[in-house]
Amino acid sequence: MTPILEAKGIWKSFAGQSVLRGVDLTVDSGEIVALMGQNGAGKSTLIKVLSGAETADQGEIWMNGKKVHLTSPSSAKNAGICTIYQELSLVPQLTVTENVFLGRLITKKGSVQWDEMDKTVRKIIQTLHIDLDPGKLVSDLSIAEQQLIEIARALAFRYSIIIFDEPTAAITAKEARRLFAIMRSLKEQGVGMIYISHRLDEIGEIADRVTVLRDGQAVFDGPATTNGNTLVSHMIGHQVNREASTGRSPGKELLKVDRLTASAHERIDFQDISFSVRAGEIVGIAGVVGCGALKIARALFGIHPINSGSIRLDEVDFDPKNPGNAVTRGIAFISEDRKLESIIQGKSIRDNISITILNAITKLGMVKSSAEKDSADKLLDRLKIRPSDPLYPADKLSGGNQQKVALAKWLCRGSKMFIVCEPTRGMDVQAREDVYKILDVLSSQGAGVLVISSDFQEVAGVCDRALVMRDGRIVGELPQRSMTEQSLLQLALGAEYAEESVS
Structure with missing residues (x-):
């Protein structure tokens, strides 16, 4: 035939x-x-x-x-x-x-x-x-x-x-x-x-x-x-065996959210959201697509409006009026839409990585190329971005390498609180492992990491503890020892649906 x-x-x-x-x-x-x-x-x-x-x-x-x-x-x-x-x-x-x-x-x-x-x-x-x-x-x-x-x-x-x-x-x-x-x-x-x-x-x-x-x-x-x-x-070409990170010792409270609520056009986006993230800790917010978790992430970065509630960042009150305000306070945001919001189309890997430090490397309106090169190229090598040509167009990279560039630009700035949405969506096995290792390193160096994901296996494997959302509300919290794909799914969908969904 x-x-x-x-x-x-x-x-x-x-x-x-x-x-x-x-x-x-x-x-x-x-x-x-x-x-x-x-x-x-x-x-x-x-x-x-x-x-x-x-x-x-x-x-x-x-x-x-x-x-x-x-x-x-x-x-x-x-x-x-x-x-x-x-x-x-x-x-x-x-x-x-x-x-x-x-x-x-x-x-x-x-x-x-x-x-x-x-x-x-x-x-x-x-x-x-x-x-x-x-x-x-x-x-x-x-x-x-x-x-x-x-x-x-x-x-x-x-x-x-x-x-x-x-x-x-x-x-x-x-x-x-x-x-x-x-x-x-x-x-x-x-x-x-x-x-x-x-x-x-x-x-x-x-x-x-x-x-x-x-x-x-x-x-x-x-x-x-x-x-x-x-x-x-x-x-x-080889078997991947990633062991869940253990033995992390979280430090002081970096982010505290208390009864955060947002609604628009008589629809509640999320309601009464309270949680915290400490230095050196990876906290997950898990839920099915549309549960409201992504809107919480955008609200913390000053993109989505908040109706009520309070936020403290590094033990100081924080009002995320806009992304610029959030960046100044040390928040890094990696969107779930890498192509549209995390990568500057038509710009090189180096340009994308250095975008967050332009003020620091600019003198009299001119970018100091040597400073830009040193800052970006070190991260390109450290995160194993491929191809390793700093002048290669970032929008031509694979999804995994684009995510590495998105993380690199915030590492370049020295951000202390990372909000990462759907960190490995659409990635292959090896690219996932690379991103997980980067998140592990960030937490081990004292950063706080908030992972927003609809991949329950991912949350169970990478997070120290996880909050689970359903219909705009937090319906449970699980420590690492109790987290499995099934236990997270039971909370996210309701126990009566979990057995059918897992089977």
């Missing part, structure tokens, strides 16, 4: 560095192929080549037995390839129907056929077994619902190949199950799919086959039922 998609010997380089080195990939009709690998292994670049966002330097791409030239996203779509990125490409101000047909409006004699398009969207929504109004604005939809609009767009134009880039990274377990049901339905219709994920349990559940990339090469291709330890060894 001829594969729907066949990529042969794909090569791609950036700034003289080979990112893809002769990669082969095939997808058959009705097959789900998982694509795995460390951050920086070449997954994102391969997907960009297949989606037409980047052009391969060498190699061939075939669709249904015919050679195609993918020189732009539109050429990939015309060839039958649709990509649903982790950062969704919808227009919030437009309706569901307008987004589905964006750039491909149905017209007759110069008149847009809105009724026909609405009818088409309704049929697609019915096939997906979801309840959604085609006339609703996308800005009013949840992330999971927006993801379904991307799938509806793919069905509207009958693409042969759909590429899913970390589709479950920002949705709940229940929403993930619904997504998998839709993918199985697409599979029955003969659609081929490429599924990118770092979650080994998902790979075994939804994929038929897995291809592993390492250092720009395909090093393994086999059944998705392959043992997880085997896949990890192919990804990183």
Whole structure:
């Protein structure tokens, strides 16, 4: 049988560095192929080549037995390839129907056929077994619902190949199950799919086959039922065994939050939040997406308004009126959205790291390049950021290395209270370990670390203690000795849901 998609010997380089080195990939009709690998292994670049966002330097791409030239996203779509990125490409101000047909409006004699398009969207929504109004604005939809609009767009134009880039990274377990049901339905219709994920349990559940990339090469291709330890060894070349940090001796209280409350438009964002973080301590706030924890982090950094409550920082009252005020008081903030809020697009690694100390290294309006170089380059080497070229564009880095840059800029400033949101979302095994080690080092050097995460396994492994949130409130606190993925989940979802979610 001829594969729907066949990529042969794909090569791609950036700034003289080979990112893809002769990669082969095939997808058959009705097959789900998982694509795995460390951050920086070449997954994102391969997907960009297949989606037409980047052009391969060498190699061939075939669709249904015919050679195609993918020189732009539109050429990939015309060839039958649709990509649903982790950062969704919808227009919030437009309706569901307008987004589905964006750039491909149905017209007759110069008149847009809105009724026909609405009818088409309704049929697609019915096939997906979801309840959604085609006339609703996308800005009013949840992330999971927006993801379904991307799938509806793919069905509207009958693409042969759909590429899913970390589709479950920002949705709940229940929403993930619904997504998998839709993918199985697409599979029955003969659609081929490429599924990118770092979650080994998902790979075994939804994929038929897995291809592993390492250092720009395909090093393994086999059944998705392959043992997880085997896949990890192919990804990183060795077994990772991280022991939870023990023996930390927290010092004085750095951050104290008392009955913090925020609400907007008659909706409570979070209510009566009280907790503390001491020097040398890693405290987690765990909860499912939308529980309110991320808004607490943003409130502490002066981004989200607070209605009532009090905050003390280093035993002094603190009113986070704006981010500048928070930075001056020694708070570091690493957003869950690395691409949009933690990295300056188009700037080098060095520029991104030194941005927090510009005042200190500027004289008469001129940046002292030697001081900038020394400060940034030391951290680049210390955190093992790859590639190690300080002039390399930060937005071209893998997610794991971008996170290292985001942490480095605050280390450069000498911040004492770190608020880290979803620290390893979308990262591979090795990148996660690198970030965890950085957090361990920060706490051992006396910094306070507040980790906001919807990854319960992560919280249990890295935190000294954890608060658990549900519906804007703290519903429990667990010390390290009592923390497991299941115990955290029981509190986050309510005991009556935990057994089903864990199984």
